[in-house]
Amino acid sequence: MESVIAKDFHWEMGHRLPFHTGGCQNIHGHSYKMRVEIHGIIDSSTGMVMDYFDMKALVQPIVDQLDHSFLCDSSDNLMMDFFAQNPMKVNIIDMYSTAENIAYYILQQLIPGFFPFTSVQTLTVRLCETENTYAEAFHEFSR
Numbered sequence: 001m002e003s004v005i006a007k008d009f010h011w012e013m014g015h016r017l018p019f020h021t022g023g024c025q026n027i028h029g030h031s032y033k034m035r036v037e038i039h040g041i042i043d044s045s046t047g048m049v050m051d052y053f054d055m056k057a058l059v060q061p062i063v064d065q066l067d068h069s070f071l072c073d074s075s076d077n078l079m080m081d082f083f084a085q086n087p088m089k090v091n092i093i094d095m096y097s098t099a100e101n102i103a104y105y106i107l108q109q110l111i112p113g114f115f116p117f118t119s120v121q122t123l124t125v126r127l128c129e130t131e132n133t134y135a136e137a138f139h140e141f142s143r
């Protein structure tokens with residue numbers, strides 16, 4: 001028997017898209033919502049694909065690391081200079097901080113932790129930047 005289970009997380013984070021010609025080049029923030037969804041086999045001894053407690057233990061540290069930080073793209077020289085002179089909570093990534101890239105970045109961070117849970121077959125990160133938009137990143141485990 002198989003099932004899909006998911007857990008939702010949320011945090012506040014600042015960013016900007018330096019290349020953007022609309023409003024997104026300005027420093028601003030979002031209340032990010034994220035759904036971590038897994039598909040897998042129900043373990044007959046527990047009745048679970050995975051314990052939600054274990055999911056939270058794997059995901060929450062990343063959420064805590066991002067919460068109330070600025071997500072800075074390493075090619076954004078203006079912001080890199082600012083944070084070099086003004087130490088604040090910042091996370092530096094080597095890509096633009098779009099919803100697509102953030103979902104991919106978080107997925108990559110999560111894959112090693114979920115890998116040992118052999119009942120988990122797929123891992124999906126759905127990142128909502130606003131109420132009306134989301135981006136998804138997806139991984140299928142091959143063991």
Ligand SMILES: [Zn+2]
Pocket residue numbers: 015016024028029030
């Ligand atoms: Zn934004």
